[in-house]
Amino acid sequence: MILRHSELKVLVKIFTPVVRSPSVQISRRSFFTNICFASSRGLRTFSTTITRSCEMESEAYTFGPYKIDLKEVFYSTSLSYAMVNLRPLLPGHVLVCPRREVKRFADLTPDETCDLWLTAQKIGSQLEKYHKASSLTLAIQDGPQAGQTVPHVHIHILPRKGGDFEKNDEIYDAIDVKEKELAQKLDLDKDRKDRTLDEMSQEAEAYRALFA
Template identity: 85%
Template sequence: MESEYYTFGPYKIHHKEVFYYTDLSYAMVNLRPLLPGHVLVCPRREVKRFVDLTAEETSDLWLTAQKVGSRLEDHHKASSLTFAIQDGPQAGQTVPHVHIHILPRRGGDFEKNDEIYDAIDVKEKELKEKLDLDKERKDRSLEEMAEEASEYRRLLL
């Protein structure tokens, strides 16, 4: 454990929800996953827009996403990965902190493949409407997320 909490926009993410980190990025389990293995990768520095990342942060963020995605694809016996960034409010970003959604994909997980983007948008909007995270945490408890993070942590050793 490096620190007790990580910053995700205006929110504090408990270290038990974080399963991988570098000097510049971290990966955490999702409060409201769309599919098994749906996680987020974020820069450690609070950066609202993708264009505001440094070259080093951009590189580290994508290398982290590549490593995490690869391990989760194998772990969840998926055949593909969706990497998605909503960069700015009009793009559906509800937490003002750059983050990459990583979703392990299998054939037939959505009737039409691109429906995944609509589903991400709906989940983000639901979260924005209910930004009382204590209320949201009843959907997935810290213990449940910590257990998932622990499982993923072992994949990245």
């Protein structure tokens, strides 16, 4: 993304009162940092990377070495996308990923980091209401020793209700188990044992309507 100097000057004026800094660097990095900061304080965001789900590009999506069917993707920006889960732990369990294949969280660019979390925030808020939940679990397994089996950064989003797990922390063990199963089942050339593509497509279609 390239911004004209005049556009940057306008954005600096918008965000300078928010960050309360004597000087704001006119740079791509500080622009997105300010957007993230403003969002955390409940202000309107001006990210030009975010697009409506109905404008998702027709290109293929990948999740590590795996190809993802477009029918499974229900929300997309120029930097991130959200897809339904092959083997969800709870209703509404979805994944938000950077579009670029990035193995570790630290390898994301500032733009990707900001967009990923803004996307997760938006998705989580809508799915919590849709599933009549009262809380959210957002989890990242960053690296093999943390339980990551697909080498592509992704955020697990799970709408939560009282009593959905006997002990609340059990959900993290369950995520770890599902992560291992996911890596074994993701190849589209293999048979799906838990959910068919049609089932996942129907769920994704329902979620797309939330962002239309």
